[in-house]
Structure formats: structure tokens, C-alpha cells
Amino acid sequence: MRVAQLxxxxxxxLWLLQRISAALLVVLLGLHIWASNFATDWASLLRxxxxxxxxxxxxFHGLNxxxxxxxxxxxxxxxxxxxxVSLWMLGFAAFLFGMYGxxxxxxxx
Amino acid sequence: MGNKTRWLLDRSSDLxxxxxxxxxxxxxxxxxxxxxxVFFLLAHITAxxxxxxxxxxxxxxxxxDALRNSFTAGGLSTTxxxxxxxxxxxFHGLNxxxxxxxxxxxxVRAHRLSFWLFMAMAIAVSGYVIMxxxxxLAKAT
Numbered sequence: 001m002r003v004a005q006l007x008x009x010x011x012x013x014l015w016l017l018q019r020i021s022a023a024l025l026v027v028l029l030g031l032h033i034w035a036s037n038f039a040t041d042w043a044s045l046l047r048x049x050x051x052x053x054x055x056x057x058x059x060f061h062g063l064n065x066x067x068x069x070x071x072x073x074x075x076x077x078x079x080x081x082x083x084x085v086s087l088w089m090l091g092f093a094a095f096l097f098g099m100y101g102x103x104x105x106x107x108x109x
Numbered sequence: 110m111g112n113k114t115r116w117l118l119d120r121s122s123d124l125x126x127x128x129x130x131x132x133x134x135x136x137x138x139x140x141x142x143x144x145x146x147v148f149f150l151l152a153h154i155t156a157x158x159x160x161x162x163x164x165x166x167x168x169x170x171x172x173x174d175a176l177r178n179s180f181t182a183g184g185l186s187t188t189x190x191x192x193x194x195x196x197x198x199x200f201h202g203l204n205x206x207x208x209x210x211x212x213x214x215x216x217v218r219a220h221r222l223s224f225w226l227f228m229a230m231a232i233a234v235s236g237y238v239i240m241x242x243x244x245x246l247a248k249a250t
Binding site: 019022023025026029033037055058059062063065066069094097098100101102103104105 | 140143144147151154155157158161198202205209212238
């Protein structure tokens, strides 16, 4: 019973985080599209801050959304764990790769 | 009908088109566009990573260069690719804001009207970004 309650609490927390990250994405994405296409003279530090935040928030929102969809197909406990762990690993790898890609923007030579 | 596809194709399924109304179409489209955008995000991250590290020769460089800035460096096809992504992002984002409002309890009774209002806003946002980009596109080609 306690385990089930714990799982339910985590699901509610992830649901809430999905909404919070959605609101953040609306702001960050607007700044990102503006800064990378229309405002080339922007302070690069601010642009880097937007892009790093966007990288993390978008990856979380996207992969948590995939998790939601996959889990809606009704998987067992082990399969759920496997999906969650896989997506977290993919997310961390993509974040590191994205940071590698943003490096010239962070430290222009 | 196979047992595997009953959840989708059965007459009693919520996802059977005969049982689907506007709100359900919005839900399905939100999920499909979300899946598309995950792939777009991963492609976008890859493109930026490689473009920022200066692949300067060959087809790969052309594609990456175009992806880096769709309005100034892209050909027609990459611009089209980004415009499709822009439209899908606008749909997913505006419909997502609508979902947050619905979750907070605002506009539940008017959810059908609000869907079309938010879709109008999505078209307006896409149009505004395209309008901003057009002079740069004209300059680049």
C-alpha cells in the first residue's frame, strides 16, 4: 500500500513538472527563436543561458511526454522501470551532447 | 480483428474515429505532435552540435549549414522543414497552454470554442515569426 502511494505521488509530481516545464518552454522557446534568428547582437551570455536552460527543459518535457505515452499502453512494473531508466539515460546523453554542441557559443574563441 | 489492435480499432475503442469528437482529436494530435517534436529536438541538437564544430565540406556541411539558421542559410527544402516544425511547435504549444488552463479549471465548458481560439493564435504566432523571417530569407536568396 505504502509503495503504491509512493508511486502515485511520484506520478503526480511528474505530471506537475510536465506543466511547469511547458510554461517555461513557451518563454524559453520564444527567446531562443528570437535570439538565434533575429537578434544576432544579443549578449551571448544571455543567449547561452537561454539555450542551456532550453536544452534541459525541452529534453525533460519531451522524454517525460514519451514516458507518459508509453506507460499509457499499460506496462508491468519491470517494463515501466526499464522505460524510465532508458529515457533518463537517453536524456542525460543528449544533454551532454547538446552542451558539447553549445560549447563554441559559451566560450567563443 | 486481432487482439493486439482492439484498443485502437474496436467499435468500443475511444480511439475509433466513430467515437472521436473534437476534444479527443485534440488529445491525439497533441501526442502525435509531441512525438514528432522529440525527434525534431534530437535532430536539432545534433545539427547545432555539428554545425558549431564547423563541418565545412560536402553534403553534410550543406545540410548542417542550412539547419543552423533556416532563414539566412537554408535552401527551400530546409526552410520548408523548419516551417513545418514551427507550425507543429505553435500547435503543440498553444494547445498545451489550453490544456494547462483546462487543468486549472478555466474554460472547461467552452473547451470547443477555446480550441479554435487557440488554433487561431497558433496560426497568428506562426505567421508572425514567418513575417519576421521573410526579409532575411529574401536577402539570403
